[in-house]
Amino acid sequence: MINLALYRAMWRLHGKTLGAMAIGSFFYVLMIVSIYPYFTPEYTNELLKKMPEEMMKVFGIEAGVQRLNDFIAMEYHSFMYLILLMVYSVVIPTRLVARHVDRGSMAFLLSTPLSRPRLVLTQVAFFITGLGLINLFTVLGGIAGDAWMLDQPALDRSNYVELNLVCFLFFSVIGAYSFLFSCLFDDEKKASSWSATVTILFYAMDFAGKLGEKLDWLRNWTLFSLYEPVRLARGEEDILWTAVGLGLTAMVLFLLVAMVFRRRDLSL
Template sequence: MVKKIRQEVTSMIARALFKVDMKKSIKLMFIFWVILVMYSVVIIWMFDPEFSEMLLQYQQMMPELMSAFGMEGETNSLIAFMNTYLYGFLMLIIPMIFELMLVNQCVMKYVDNGSIACILATPNSRKKIIITQMLAILISIVILISATAMAGYLSAEILFQGELDVAKYINLNISTLLLHFTISGISFFSACFFNEEKNYLAIGAGLPLAFYLIQMLSGMGDSLDKLKYFTIYTLFPADYIISGEGNVLFYNLMMLFLAALLYSLGAIRFIKKDMPI
């Protein structure tokens, strides 16, 4: 059964293109992974009571600024501390930048510079090509988030053995992964829709960044609070995971649905659209 599934998956991808895309991705991924691990270790290390108290004072002195960057919330446990100072900002913005660059080089660049003509000249169908590119993107995101989460777990165990709530940490990273599937889905759809890189950057990169700016504004005061309903980051149930309240499964399913929809619509558009070849 497993062998049959493997054969079916293999038949759906263009191996040479997949290897090229993954090679590009790994080089880019390593840079972003190092950045994320560095910040993760520093933030976990800062869970020390003295640093925690200092950060709490910053929250009290500059509540609107700290809230805008997602650095407002409970810090009484290691998982809550990580959620506030790592998953409230860095684990959102840094992987997002990686995804915007990854989709650009795996999909948009081929069309914009005309090299897609060479790829389409191979025996591979458009469907096979776009599925290959889509898998390369999704696998790369899974690796980045998973490798970062593992580094965070090891750091927490070394620095504060036994203090990390592993179940909540796993759930937090699953939701983070689904959020980034959704963000990359926006970029993927845009890359499949447009034929020029400038248009991709305006929508595929501009929209996720705009969503994050809206999220920041929504945290700066009561009058702006309703802006959070105009951004996909509202679907990220990190606070519910930490508190143990709220329907986390519902939000995860919503993000999964949006990601699947965006990737599917993007693939359909790529298969049917006219390209400058």
């Protein structure tokens, strides 16, 4: 289904960026695990009590931190990892489609005997592979840190894998609508602006919805209501329907991307 020559070319263009993100995520999780023994649950929860109640709700830590899973989710998945994958899921799809149209290199790609759906689905496959690689190294960082740096195993590996599986599917959806905007607009800046604006708006709605009961209804209209890293890390969420819903949404959006790109008048 995908074109291997184009797929390999994308790795040559973007492989260093993806490798840096994946390896950086691995070592960042290792660092978090290494400092875990110095932040006992009692000490950490005492610090958390000094935070405003609303902020604890925003980060899903109302119940405090009880184990390593909670600690990684709070320290990494609730902020730094969130930003990393938001940037990846907005920037990479834009570079894979809109940038080629904007700079004229799409004309060269379309001059080859390669159908438009196959071309764009190859770009999608590269995005998905990169996202999976970052998530895989994040999982390996947690497992390696637990095995190498702690005297006693403290990581619930099953819940940790489930957390990162949901992360993978969640950011696949963000990447999917970023691809859609890249197919709708010829201008790289406009495509990235729309993708970033929608993502930030969704996040802001979720943030506002967590701050007070009067605005709680906003969370019904945002994708980020499904992103609860601390609850997922604790195993408090049944991920089955969340994973199925996110997976189907991503698949439908990617098929829509192929249909839109096939019909586009690219004026090349």
